[in-house]
Amino acid sequence: MTRGFTGEPVVGPVRGYRWWRVTPEGWLESPWYSHYRWTAERNGAECRSPGRRLLRRGWKKRHPNGVPGRNCGCGFYGLHRVPAPDDCSGKLWEMDPSTWSGAKGFIFGLMAAWGTVLLGTEGWRAQQGRPLALYVPLGSRISLDGRLDLVLAHYPVPVISSLDELVSEWAPQGLDLLGAASAA
């Protein structure tokens, strides 16, 4: 079931865990659908549904408040919790961060999101956002092959080598602090 728009703005960005793909030049990209290249300060999500141009009325109906649309999959994604190893089914978003972050071409971390945000029980989809912190274990491949230095040249964000520390210092607010649980 989808709830309604509250009309009450939440002040300050919402935090969520997510994955990025790292290019050889040290840019962070969305790893799943779009390969969108992130900037350090402000990124706006776009809907890449083919119906956006061909069936504009239908697209508008699915996106009454723009991107992200409730009945679409668009927007920047974030999770309330770190995926547990038991949840990791081999799909990209369910990869175990302690095993995969920094190991190959992916980095796990947190993003800040704002604008229109659709809050789900496991995470959210958002209109705008930026990288907030990255989790790169010591000795990981991207720190040894020089890509981490390139990443930090593009994105002045904290890099944390302990997953526990990442969680304790940057954990997302979750549904309760956003007031969604009480209203749902």
Add this chain to the structure above:
Amino acid sequence: MRIGEIVHEVEVLPDEEPVLLPEPQPEKPAPEMEPETA
């Protein structure tokens, strides 16, 4: 990535410098009404 069941839609304001609101001004007494002339 699944975000689960959508339970809420919110508008989130980005990080912004705090904006000082102007101090409230004391209310001026309402001017006395002049009697209407008939």
